Amino acid sequence: MSTEAHQAPPPSADELRQRVRDLLATHDPATTERVEFLRARFDAGLAWVHFPVGLGGLGLPRVSQEVVDAELAAAGAPDNNPRRIGIGLGMAAPTILRYGTSEQQARFLRPLWTGEEVWCQLFSEPGAGSDLAALGTRAVRDGDDWVVTGQKVWTSMAHEARWAILVARTDPDVPKHQGITYFVLDMTAPGVQVRPLRQLTGEAEFNEVFLDGVRVPDSQRLGAVGEGWRVAQTTLMNERVSIGGMAEPREAGIIGLAARTWREHPELRTPGLHERLLRLWVDAEAARLTKEWLRQRLAAGQPGPEGSAAKFAFARLNQQISGFELDLLGEQALRYPDWTMRRPTQVDMLGGSPGFRYLRAKGNSIEGGTSEILRNIIAERVLGLPTEPRIDKDVPWKDLPK
Amino acid sequence: MSTAPSTAHDHTHTAGPDLLYSEVEDELRASVRALLADHCAWPTVLARVETDEPYDVGLWRRLAAEVGVAGLAVPEAEGGAGASWREVAVVAEELGRAVAPVPFLGSAVLSTVALLAVGDSALVGDLASGTRTAALAVPLSTAPDAAFPGGVRVEPGEVLTGAVTSVADVLPADVLLVPALGEAGPALYAVDRAAEGVTLTGVSSLDLTRRLADVTLRAAPGRLLASGTAARDALRGALHTGAALLASEQLGLAEQALATTVDYLRTRHQFGRPVGSFQALKHRLADLWVGITQARAVARYAVGTVADGDPDAGVAVAVAQSFVSELAVLATEEMVQLHGGVGFTWEHPAHLYLKRAKADAIALGSADHHRASLAGLIDLPGVPAVR
Ligand SMILES: Cc1cc2nc3c(=O)[nH]c(=O)nc-3n(C[C@H](O)[C@H](O)[C@H](O)COP(=O)(O)OP(=O)(O)OC[C@H]3O[C@@H](n4cnc5c(N)ncnc54)[C@H](O)[C@@H]3O)c2cc1C
Numbered sequence: 001m002s003t004e005a006h007q008a009p010p011p012s013a014d015e016l017r018q019r020v021r022d023l024l025a026t027h028d029p030a031t032t033e034r035v036e037f038l039r040a041r042f043d044a045g046l047a048w049v050h051f052p053v054g055l056g057g058l059g060l061p062r063v064s065q066e067v068v069d070a071e072l073a074a075a076g077a078p079d080n081n082p083r084r085i086g087i088g089l090g091m092a093a094p095t096i097l098r099y100g101t102s103e104q105q106a107r108f109l110r111p112l113w114t115g116e117e118v119w120c121q122l123f124s125e126p127g128a129g130s131d132l133a134a135l136g137t138r139a140v141r142d143g144d145d146w147v148v149t150g151q152k153v154w155t156s157m158a159h160e161a162r163w164a165i166l167v168a169r170t171d172p173d174v175p176k177h178q179g180i181t182y183f184v185l186d187m188t189a190p191g192v193q194v195r196p197l198r199q200l201t202g203e204a205e206f207n208e209v210f211l212d213g214v215r216v217p218d219s220q221r222l223g224a225v226g227e228g229w230r231v232a233q234t235t236l237m238n239e240r241v242s243i244g245g246m247a248e249p250r251e252a253g254i255i256g257l258a259a260r261t262w263r264e265h266p267e268l269r270t271p272g273l274h275e276r277l278l279r280l281w282v283d284a285e286a287a288r289l290t291k292e293w294l295r296q297r298l299a300a301g302q303p304g305p306e307g308s309a310a311k312f313a314f315a316r317l318n319q320q321i322s323g324f325e326l327d328l329l330g331e332q333a334l335r336y337p338d339w340t341m342r343r344p345t346q347v348d349m350l351g352g353s354p355g356f357r358y359l360r361a362k363g364n365s366i367e368g369g370t371s372e373i374l375r376n377i378i379a380e381r382v383l384g385l386p387t388e389p390r391i392d393k394d395v396p397w398k399d400l401p402k
Numbered sequence: 403m404s405t406a407p408s409t410a411h412d413h414t415h416t417a418g419p420d421l422l423y424s425e426v427e428d429e430l431r432a433s434v435r436a437l438l439a440d441h442c443a444w445p446t447v448l449a450r451v452e453t454d455e456p457y458d459v460g461l462w463r464r465l466a467a468e469v470g471v472a473g474l475a476v477p478e479a480e481g482g483a484g485a486s487w488r489e490v491a492v493v494a495e496e497l498g499r500a501v502a503p504v505p506f507l508g509s510a511v512l513s514t515v516a517l518l519a520v521g522d523s524a525l526v527g528d529l530a531s532g533t534r535t536a537a538l539a540v541p542l543s544t545a546p547d548a549a550f551p552g553g554v555r556v557e558p559g560e561v562l563t564g565a566v567t568s569v570a571d572v573l574p575a576d577v578l579l580v581p582a583l584g585e586a587g588p589a590l591y592a593v594d595r596a597a598e599g600v601t602l603t604g605v606s607s608l609d610l611t612r613r614l615a616d617v618t619l620r621a622a623p624g625r626l627l628a629s630g631t632a633a634r635d636a637l638r639g640a641l642h643t644g645a646a647l648l649a650s651e652q653l654g655l656a657e658q659a660l661a662t663t664v665d666y667l668r669t670r671h672q673f674g675r676p677v678g679s680f681q682a683l684k685h686r687l688a689d690l691w692v693g694i695t696q697a698r699a700v701a702r703y704a705v706g707t708v709a710d711g712d713p714d715a716g717v718a719v720a721v722a723q724s725f726v727s728e729l730a731v732l733a734t735e736e737m738v739q740l741h742g743g744v745g746f747t748w749e750h751p752a753h754l755y756l757k758r759a760k761a762d763a764i765a766l767g768s769a770d771h772h773r774a775s776l777a778g779l780i781d782l783p784g785v786p787a788v789r
Contacts, residue, residue, distance in 0.1 A: 262782055274784045278773040281782065282724045286696040293421040293699035300422060309692040378691055379684035383664050386679035 010060050013067050020071040029077040038114040047113045055109050063299035080115045084346045088112040088119035091235045092165050099223040099231050120161035122152040130373050133176045139168035145215045158194045158207040161187045167228050172398040180228035184220040201359045202339035254321050255284035268328050280321050287313045305382045312374045315364035322358040419706025427492045433469045434496040442500045444751040451610040457574040462504040466532020472510045473530025481527030491650035491705040498654025501611045501754045508571025509535035515643045519636035520628040537572035539580040545767025546641035556584030561621040568614045581637050590633040591624030609761035645766040646708045649701040649722035655759050656694050656733035663737050697726045717779050723772040727763040734759040
């Protein structure tokens with residue numbers, strides 16, 4: 001954590017508001033170019049106030065962001081379109097903050113936050129998904145560089161990305177968790193090839209990424225050689241706990257869409273669907289309140305393991321509600337707007353068609369750790385239940401069955 | 403940036419009530435839990451269920467005297483602690499966790515809400531101190547939005563005649579609060595348990611730790627507490643707050659069921675390894691933990707809206723009863739199943755939890771009933787009946 005944050009007492013809400021007004025006074029959103037405004041906001045420490053001074057923040061508790069966001073929204077200021085840069089904001093940034101050198105932090109965080117540089121996550125491989133530690137992409141030291149060769153898969157937004165967070169094997173002779181190193185990879189470097197990978201929705205938001213002798217300078221290593229597994233834990237924890245700063249209103253998620261269809265189309269109602277809808281509405285409300293509970297905990301400085309519960313519940317709920325929507329729509333649900341292969345730049349569950357929602361929601365229990373893996377984590381790390389007997393922990397990676 | 407010594411916590415925007423437990427609540431919980439650990443361990447509870455005194459009145463007096471649990475939400479001027487239903491909910495969680503056989507729900511919640519509403523300070527004060535207890539004479543299954551009960555009539559001379567079945571916490575009660583229909587419509591009366599014409603018949607109850615009795619009144623003398631709308635509102639308010647607090651009790655049941663089951667599966671060995679290392683069971687317990695995490699947020703929200711007089715309380719309580727009832731039943735059913743044969747025996751506490759959870763799910767309106775009420779509150783109307 002930053003030392004600056006502890007030198008001066010934190011500003012009050014009023015002082016924070018004043019700071020926002022100062023920004024707005026010098027950079028009128030109506031006349032300032034979007035990127036200029038975002039850069040100025042970052043430099044004023046109003047990007048993510050819980051980050052250290054100098055890196056877009058003020059070393060404040062996360063909860064203070066609400067004041068800033070509300071004030072900026074009221075002034076009609078542009079935002080950084082967080083949905084387009086979710087991987088950068090949610091995964092790369094916290095990892096760089098925790099493990100990056102000050103040079104790396106200074107280089108990467110500002111354009112990451114403003115959205116000038118999009119990030120992707122080169123973790124999964126054809127042979128290493130849930131069992132990420134089994135990964136086989138090799139990084140071999142050569143002078144001041146590492147030479148990376150291998151294949152990554154299901155890489156969301158690689159086609160948009162300027163940078164990637166990458167885990168690669170630097171030592172095949174030790175057990176799998178030990179021989180991994182974490183890098184930042186330039187997606188424009190020679191030897192990086194991105195191929196669209198079409199999804200069951202028809203479009204391709206994810207990709208296959210082939211790495212063929214890609215040179216990565218050692219200055220782009222995050223954390224020590226062989227420490228990649230530990231560094232990756234920071235990334236994955238943040239992936240699962242991306243709870244926003246603002247309280248979520250009732251019916252904000254896809255339950256709101258289902259409820260609207262129900263209200264507007266009495267002719268579609270049946271008793272069985274009514275029972276299902278009420279149950280789903282209650283479950284959605286329970287999930288919303290759980291997020292609110294978590295948000296209050298984070299604000300009070302008590303993060304808990306409940307973030308994985310929220311992710312898990314969200315996946316199940318989205319799948320159930322989107323399935324309900326199709327059943328409710330009946331004949332209309334037999335049509336799908338368009339199977340044309342596209343390259344989206346962000347995932348838009350609420351804006352898509354009901355058919356898209358139903359299909360896209362299937363990914364919610366796979367991406368970012370499958371629901372089965374989340375259950376394992378909850379059972380072992382939260383409830384303290386014993387692990388299953390394992391055969392892969394102490395064997396050198398090169399000797400594991402593949 | 404100014405260096406004025408202030409904090410960034412002075413803008414605690416929250417959507418509605420605070421859902422977390424305060425330090426005061428944590429201390430309250432610790433006191434209740436310590437007292438229950440000393441005087442209400444499950445073997446003690448189990449030993450009592452087949453005696454002539456299924457309620458532990460001594461324990462209740464002690465909880466009231468030493469921790470003040472009976473009057474937490476009662477204003478200080480009326481002999482209480484001047485706290486709120488939020489604190490009471492913490493007590494409900496702990497009493498649920500211990501399946502404590504005390505008249506908490508009937509006296510400290512249902513009767514206390516009704517008496518506060520009608521302004522009977524004297525009786526409220528007695529209940530708050532634990533020196534006397536009262537019971538609300540309605541079937542335990544009565545939902546907050548049920549029609550005003552018509553089983554008891556007011557007869558000339560302010561005497562009551564009629565019958566009420568399945569009343570909870572009435573066996574140890576000193577006073578009965580009886581909804582009755584008179585010439586002028588609904589009314590609420592206080593009836594002395596010892597008065598002429600009052601008969602209680604104990605019922606063999608599904609829930610061994612919250613016993614029911616059937617009440618018969620034959621020209622029993624009553625003291626009018628409220629009539630008309632005031633009586634109706636007092637009853638509805640009592641049942642509504644009761645339903646909110648019941649969710650916290652159900653949360654306590656579920657948490658204890660999960661904790662006991664996890665402990666057992668960590669030590670019980672079969673096939674040369676702890677049974678808890680089998681993934682089929684781990685996933686079931688993980689699901690339960692996720693559900694309990696949600697139930698906690700839901701129950702805290704319900705009691706928070708009730709405590710704050712928030713207009714969303716109607717929705718919040720219906721959501722809580724829909725969600726937490728089923729979760730608590732599931733948790734206790736899993737408790738029985740995952741303990742195997744041991745969990746099926748009388749000598750193991752699992753059945754006390756199962757029976758309480760199932761009875762609680764029916765109490766103060768079933769999950770199904772609350773979902774139906776919710777439909778009206780959130781504008782998701784059902785299908786008109788086709789004939
Ligand atoms: C929409 C989408 C976006 C994605 N984006 C990215 C990305 O940007 N970057 C990236 O690196 N990856 C990404 N992924 C990949 C994702 O992280 C993996 O698909 C996921 O971790 C599962 O790995 P797998 O596909 O190899 O399945 P497997 O691990 O082969 O699992 C197959 C099945 O077995 C189950 N299973 C596996 N192990 C266990 C176990 N120990 N116990 C019980 N069940 C088990 C799984 O739950 C699953 O049901 C994305 C995936 C999707 C669907």
